[in-house]
Amino acid sequence: xxACQLTASEIACRRGDRVLFRGLxxxxxxxxxxxxxxxxxxxxxxxxRILAGLMRPFSGTVARRxxxxxxxxxxxxxxxxxLGSALAFWQGIDGxxxxxxxxxxxxxxxxxxxxxxxxxxxxRAALARLLGQRAELWLLxxxxxxxxxxxxxxxxxxxxxxxxxxxxxxxxxxxxxxLPGMAQVELAEYRA
Amino acid sequence: xxxxxxxxxxxxxxxxxxxxxxxxxxxPLLFFLAVAMLYPFAVGPDAPLLARTGxxxxxxxxxxxxxxxLDRLVAPDLEQGFFDQWALxxxxxxxxxxxxVLAHWLSFGPPLMLAAVPASALLGIDGxxxxxxxxxxxxxxxxxxxxxxxIAALTATLRSGAALAGLLLxxxxxxxxxxxxxxxxxxxxxxxALTAAISLVLxxxxxxxxxxxxxxxxxx
Numbered sequence: 001x002x003a004c005q006l007t008a009s010e011i012a013c014r015r016g017d018r019v020l021f022r023g024l025x026x027x028x029x030x031x032x033x034x035x036x037x038x039x040x041x042x043x044x045x046x047x048x049r050i051l052a053g054l055m056r057p058f059s060g061t062v063a064r065r066x067x068x069x070x071x072x073x074x075x076x077x078x079x080x081x082x083l084g085s086a087l088a089f090w091q092g093i094d095g096x097x098x099x100x101x102x103x104x105x106x107x108x109x110x111x112x113x114x115x116x117x118x119x120x121x122x123x124r125a126a127l128a129r130l131l132g133q134r135a136e137l138w139l140l141x142x143x144x145x146x147x148x149x150x151x152x153x154x155x156x157x158x159x160x161x162x163x164x165x166x167x168x169x170x171x172x173x174x175x176x177x178x179l180p181g182m183a184q185v186e187l188a189e190y191r192a
Numbered sequence: 193x194x195x196x197x198x199x200x201x202x203x204x205x206x207x208x209x210x211x212x213x214x215x216x217x218x219x220p221l222l223f224f225l226a227v228a229m230l231y232p233f234a235v236g237p238d239a240p241l242l243a244r245t246g247x248x249x250x251x252x253x254x255x256x257x258x259x260x261x262l263d264r265l266v267a268p269d270l271e272q273g274f275f276d277q278w279a280l281x282x283x284x285x286x287x288x289x290x291x292x293v294l295a296h297w298l299s300f301g302p303p304l305m306l307a308a309v310p311a312s313a314l315l316g317i318d319g320x321x322x323x324x325x326x327x328x329x330x331x332x333x334x335x336x337x338x339x340x341x342x343i344a345a346l347t348a349t350l351r352s353g354a355a356l357a358g359l360l361l362x363x364x365x366x367x368x369x370x371x372x373x374x375x376x377x378x379x380x381x382x383x384x385a386l387t388a389a390i391s392l393v394l395x396x397x398x399x400x401x402x403x404x405x406x407x408x409x410x411x412x
Contacts, residue, residue, distance in 0.1 A: 054276055054410055068280045074273030078203075092199035093281060133281070 004030055004066030004136035006051065006168050011060035012192070013046045019058060019192035020046060026170075026185070030136075033159065033169040033179050038187035044172035045072070047187070048141045051170060066136030066168070071143055075126035077114045083125055084110035087132070094133045104128050105151070119146035127155065138162055140171045196283055197291055204295030208261070210303060220257040220300065221307050227253035228311035239316050246315030247325050247376040253311070254304055254329060255365050258336045262361065263354035265296060265344035266402070275406050285403035293334075293341045293398050300340075301333035321376060327384050328372040335391030338398035339364045345402035349409045 005028065012022035020043035026034060036044045049055040051062055052070050077086035083106065101107050104124045109117065117125065123146050130138065138159070144152045156178050159169050163179070171177050210218045231249045232242055269275060278288050305326055312322040343360045347353035367390050375383025 049410070052276075052280060054279060056411065070276065070280055072273065074271070074276075076273040076277045078207075079272075089199060089203055090277075093196040093278075093283075129277075135280075 004166070004168055005063070006032075006065075006137050006170070007063045008051060009061055011047070011050060011062065012058040013043050013050060013055075014058035015043070015046060021187055021190035022059070022192045024060075024185070024187075024190045026051075028168045028170070030166040030168065031163050031181070033163050033171070033182040035177055035179070035182055035184050036170065036172040036187060037174070037184055040174070042187045042191070044174075044187060045141050048072070048139050048170065048172050052139050064137060067133070068137045068139060069130045069133045069135030070139045070141070071126055071130050072141040073145070075114070075122045076129065077122070077125055079115040080113060082111050082113055083117065086114050087125065087128055090129045091132055100131050101128060104131075104154070120148060120151060123147055124151060127158065131158070136167050138167060138169045140169065140173075142173055142175075143171060144173060144175050144177065196278075196281065197287060200278070200283070200288060201291045201295055204292055205298060208265075208295050208299035210299065217261070220260040221303055223260055224253045224257040224304060224307050225311055225314075227256065228314045232314065232316075242316045243318065243321070246312065246317045247321050248373045249315060250308055250311055250317075250325050251328070251332075251369055251373040254308075254333070255336070255362070255369055257304065258300070258340055258365070259358040259361055261296070261300070262340055262344045262347075262357040265292065265341055266406070267344065267348040267353065270348045270406065270409060276410070285406040286399040289341060289345060289402035289406070290399040292402075293338050293395065296341055297334050297337035300337060301329070304333060305329050324376050324384070328375050328387055331384050331388035331391055332368045332372040333391075335368050335387070335394040336365060338391070338394040342394075342398045342401045342405070345405035345409075348405070349412055 006026065008024065008026040011024045013020045024047070028034060036047060038044055046055060050057045052068050053062065053064065077083070078089070101110065104127055106124055106128055109121060114122070114125070140159070143155050147155065159171065159179050163169055163181070169179065171179070210221065228250060235241060275285060275288060279285065308322065308325055308329060312325065317325070339361055343357045347357045347360070350356060368387055371383045371386040371390065375387065
């Protein structure tokens, strides 16, 4: 994995007429992880999208080195397709991955159309997409939502492995997330 | 990069081509034929009148049929995060929209030209006029596809986007209609050439307008 980096300096975020937070800075190096904490509506998801480069910050700059993998509430898998072909589409773009379907508990679901999957199964499918992307920077927006305890533990393990392999994790979550060496950013402290 | 665009094109085609379990709808084609079928009932069995006006009617039907698929061209993929995931993989919105215009045209233009054959039989149009209609549709439907995808991207996040999209398409498609259907009365190649020229302009604009619309939708 190439040396990756994620630096944000003096970020401010505006939604509509409201400035949600300002003056937020992050500097993550290989193996670094940070959890964005805060109540609903405080701007965790907006910050994730700013870090991903999908939204422009109101002020401040973001510098990224390395590919960005985003996991949010939208799995980006075709609802009508069986899970196997929906994931195969992303494998066609990202390059064939050594699939971790069995580990994610998806082995038996590959023939099931995505629209029949439960929230937790969709989340695990989206994780399979994220793993296949082999991106250095992981941006996880509420990764534990809808997951049972064993799957949640698996996500924590995967994140730990990713960091140990020299990747970077940014986790926006209102739930506790166990990850060794993880820093914590309380968005409430930056509220404008 | 090109491998990724090919994968996206194949997926778009699977979504838009009529038929199949996850395929697009036959509805625009059936609608097109229904208009061609209704027209003789409305104006009466006056063969010379039908033959004279039928070509123009085919164009009107094609334009109206182009409205039907607008709401599923961009909005579902935007909602499900496909455009975001492509952007993260370095596939620009412009490239994704350009591929989408191509896929939409392939699933809409050639089937429409095929459906023009039974439609011309219903309207009593002769072979020479049908040939002009077919060439005109070949020149004009890429432009219709470009307008359609652009409007679909612009209205993707609006609440009554589907209705608005239909209203927006009609005036933008008027130049195509004027020259495409106009080629029938002049019987000449100049009308078809002008239709093709308008299509090319629209095809050149669509990726940039659509790409900007998708980025603006993210900020909204």
